[in-house]
């Protein structure tokens with residue numbers, strides 16, 4: 001079964017072709033350099049840049065796959081959630097290809113796709129407990145099958161990725177700030193600055209707006225007192241607070257739901273501390289099938305959408 005997938009929900013335009021679950025190609029065009037000067041993704045610009053990038057992405061992916069396009073059985077694309085202009089471009093491209101090749105087409109959910117990014121190099125044994133941490137989402141999901149997703153907790157306000165990126169911006173770091181803070185944090189002392197652990201209660205929900213505000217206020221206060229900020233220590237202190245909330249909620253979810261697979265998904269699952277927490281919890285609770293996605297399958301890519309489709313169709 002050959003599936004062609006398109007992902008365009010934010011600032012990546014990506015096309016992947018997979019054959020019975022095996023990735024033949026996964027071409028991703030990134031717009032980071034163009035959005036950097038604005039400190040975040042500009043929705044209108046993202047859609048316009050998709051129009052510029054789609055041509056070479058499609059050409060390169062089809063060439064790389066080394067298949068004849070007649071062999072493709074299904075076309076899939078990201079239908080939601082995402083930036084509306086970005087989503088429309090992907091849908092129109094997918095429908096045009098489907099019409100031209102006369103193949104069936106289906107729109108899929110981006111977050112379900114992120115979760116199946118973790119299943120590209122590993123096998124899911126159900127139920128799967130997935131910690132979804134991305135630019136726009138922070139949620140604990142129990143996956144019962146490729147078509148049955150149960151959200152047991154989610155953020156009430158900001159997502160963890162958004163929190164990382166906003167705090168990084170106030171620190172004067174580049175966009176996206178998540179990976180930069182992660183790198184700095186690994187060299188810093190997490191006890192130097194005191195920041196609150198987000199929503200450290202008995203629910204499975206999250207809230208990152210409080211940590212974001214506390215971190216930004218602390219930066220402003222230190223600046224006002226002309227006290228130099230030790231960047232590596234600030235990053236480490238922030239990362240400790242951000243990830244401790246994940247650790248506490250995840251541990252209770254594991255105790256309550258007894259998953260057979262433990263994994264993480266979304267762009268922030270590339271975070272070193274989150275990966276450490278996932279692997280340690282898997283060991284502590286004897287979940288043999290514990291893993292994190294390969295880094296290229298953490299942030300937005302079409303291979304994860306193709307993999308989701310393959311597991312659904314199977």
Ligand code: ATP
Pocket residue numbers: 009010081082110114133134135136137160161162164165176177178179180182266267268269270271272298299300
């Ligand atoms: P969503 O998937 O919720 O619609 P999105 O597609 O914009 O949002 P992703 O592409 O999944 O988000 O992830 C991007 C986010 O991942 C950014 O906020 C980025 O800073 C963050 N990120 C990437 N690597 C790391 C890292 N090592 N540590 C922390 N954050 C990271």
Ligand code: MG
Pocket residue numbers: 010011012299300
């Ligand atoms: Mg992106």
Ligand code: FE
Pocket residue numbers: 110114134135266267299300
């Ligand atoms: Fe995403």
